[in-house]
Amino acid sequence: MDAISNCWFSEIQDELWPGQSFSLKVKQLLHREKSKFQDIQLVETETYGRCLILDGIIQCTSRDEFSYQEMISFLPLCCHPNPEKVLIVGGGDGGVAREVVKHPMVKEVHQVEIDDRVVELSKKYLPGMACGFESNKLKLTIGDGFDYMKNHKNEFDVIITDSSDPIGPAVSLFQENYYGLLKNALKEGGIVCSQGGSFWLDCDYVKKTMNGCGLHFPKVAYAVTSVPSYPCGHIGFIIGSLDANKCLQDPVKKFDPREIDLLNLKYYTSQIHSAAFSLPRWVEKHLYS
């Protein structure tokens, strides 16, 4: 099976998800280039809208991206009593920024993305996500997340790490010392949320990342959301809180259905928030015992 043949793009990744592949029928390759950091493709698919592919891995499609973007943003935001100042690491397509700025308590959003080409190409080809960059709450920095956090201590209420998978440029964002930096950049009671992989693909890796987080954060949990264009059709999040008494499954800010609709949230609700932390028995045993 080739990566692209007969108008299909197939996501093949022998290290992260051997033996399985998700394919999308492609109407048109819109753009392809090698940036300083990665291979970037933008394709128009037949039934999933526009799709961003980095180093051969699907990052988002117009059809289902809102599930990921809303959940990685509102899970931590709604666990914090007053999320005024937020940092986004990664998220070059703008989708997480779009969601974070919606939250009525958020006053200031800082974002640090390593690859300006992802930002520029998203503005051109993924305007439904890149609209996040237009908010006057947002300040975007092109640079390295590690360096940025070393220079910003005790500043943020919530930090969201919207990274690609733990291979290539994003691998360090899953390691224990990254969680040490996150902790130092947070204010008291701060909360972090990171893309955390799939329990179906590699439950050991999820546990390892949670353990790394747990060395710096007294409260750690794992939640999932359904995203058809991601491997195994879902993605997990690792959430850490500096407040040891925090129940992450129970949002402190509960939006009612009318508010959810006014915020134009298509996926997230308070019920979905809690449900996201309910894990299959074998996963619960593997991660929490």
Added chain:
Amino acid sequence: MDAISNCWFSEIQDELWPGQSFSLKVKQLLHREKSKFQDIQLVETETYGRCLILDGIIQCTSRDEFSYQEMISFLPLCCHPNPEKVLIVGGGDGGVAREVVKHPMVKEVHQVEIDDRVVELSKKYLPGMACGFESNKLKLTIGDGFDYMKNHKNEFDVIITDSSDPIGPAVSLFQENYYGLLKNALKEGGIVCSQGGSFWLDCDYVKKTMNGCGLHFPKVAYAVTSVPSYPCGHIGFIIGSLDANKCLQDPVKKFDPREIDLLNLKYYTSQIHSAAFSLPRWVEKHLYS
């Protein structure tokens, strides 16, 4: 893209999931035949274990089948105060029978499957599922579910329809008159649970099926579970209750973690039961308003 090339099996279905395809790397084709009803393939995959494929559509893999089998069984069983007598329609691989007979209140299980070749081949190639047929609680009938139910009125506490997708032999199992037959075969307060498709693939079809169920059942709900080898990585269930006051999200029988482990349930818990009914905001609005 061909259905099988270079050792990959690709699930292509232009009517039900156009423009997307899930592929599994195949180590060996174990068996292929055309039965009276369908094309049957059994393959050994590289990372998903054994896989049953009917008319080119993946029915189950050893790696993730327990999610589907446990949830389609325990969601309705745990909503019923005393599920003594259960009917399974379809389920020729034996996986649902394996789960249903575990429930300590279940005394008698009847199963009617149309294709004896699926049963025989599952006994040979999928012993981990077909072990369900060995229970002395179970009576298996080879025949048509419609005919069977016409001759069995007011008999069952729970009826589970474990069908393939609404194309080919199973299409009638999604229609309104099928729910009329189910109702007549149930005792007072009875509960039905059917494979109900994916909200990502076709939310209108889910709603249509729920409406058909709703013509005969005063309480209807939709729940989902994560199954990587199904299209969009999940599958839904439509659950109907003859008890108008039933809250399907809240199991009447709550097994504690020790009981869950003794029953060898790897996926289902009481928390997962409730979480399965929490739907994304757009789906909730589409199905319930």
